[in-house]
Amino acid sequence: MKFFIDTANVEEIRRANEMGIIAGVTTNPSLIAKEGRDYAQTLREIASIVDGPISGEVKATTEKAEDMAREGEEIFALDPRHMVVKIPMTAEGLKAIRLLSAKGIPTNCTLIFSANQALLAARAGAAYVSPFLGRLDDIGQTGIELVQTIAQMFSNYPDISTQIIAASVRNPIHVTDCALAGADIATVPYKVLEQMIRHPLTQSGIEKFKADYCAVFGE
Numbered sequence: 001m002k003f004f005i006d007t008a009n010v011e012e013i014r015r016a017n018e019m020g021i022i023a024g025v026t027t028n029p030s031l032i033a034k035e036g037r038d039y040a041q042t043l044r045e046i047a048s049i050v051d052g053p054i055s056g057e058v059k060a061t062t063e064k065a066e067d068m069a070r071e072g073e074e075i076f077a078l079d080p081r082h083m084v085v086k087i088p089m090t091a092e093g094l095k096a097i098r099l100l101s102a103k104g105i106p107t108n109c110t111l112i113f114s115a116n117q118a119l120l121a122a123r124a125g126a127a128y129v130s131p132f133l134g135r136l137d138d139i140g141q142t143g144i145e146l147v148q149t150i151a152q153m154f155s156n157y158p159d160i161s162t163q164i165i166a167a168s169v170r171n172p173i174h175v176t177d178c179a180l181a182g183a184d185i186a187t188v189p190y191k192v193l194e195q196m197i198r199h200p201l202t203q204s205g206i207e208k209f210k211a212d213y214c215a216v217f218g219e
Helices: 010-018 029-035 039-049 065-078 091-102 115-124 133-138 143-155 172-181 190-197 200-217
Strands: 002-006 024-026 054-057 083-088 107-112 128-131 163-166 185-188
Touching: 002 010, 002 190, 010 039, 010 190, 024 185, 029 039, 039 054, 039 065, 054 107, 065 083, 065 091, 083 091, 091 107, 091 115, 107 115, 115 128, 115 143, 128 143, 133 143, 133 172, 143 163, 143 172, 163 172, 172 185, 172 190, 185 190
Parallel strands: 002 024, 002 185, 024 054, 054 083, 083 107, 107 128, 128 163, 163 185
Antiparallel strands: none
């Protein structure tokens, strides 16, 4: 399973990229608005840092397929080597995915909450589908079961090349579950990546090695 970082914070992206652990980035209008930066400029800067897929989402005010496709082409044009267009799971969104895919523009169908939605997006031509496991957990459903179901469903049909991006990942346990469930990618906030790095036994081991060394050789 690969890792994408889910943020629009350029410094977090730089730090994660320097560790060599991320293969791409997912963003959305809310994340970019939180940073208070220009939308297109932020996406260009992110694409200059990470050599991998960068998901830039059409704005929430765009509802018609033709408008989403038009905006998607503008997002893709920011950096055709890296940009992926995020499209919401709606009937108009599926139409937009079809229009963009026909032009060779990769899409990421977001806000997936059922296996049927994922299958529809794949058949419309989406390069990625993003099931939101954390939000399902929030309403009392087991989100990881959705990832498992989608992975099993896609494996039954060799002609489906759509990759599964496990989204709304809230903690390291989610990450482990996603890897076991067969997700191709987990997109995670920077704080979750930090949590994955740390373990109390690792830190105590480092401190013991240092103390033992200093006891013999000095500082």
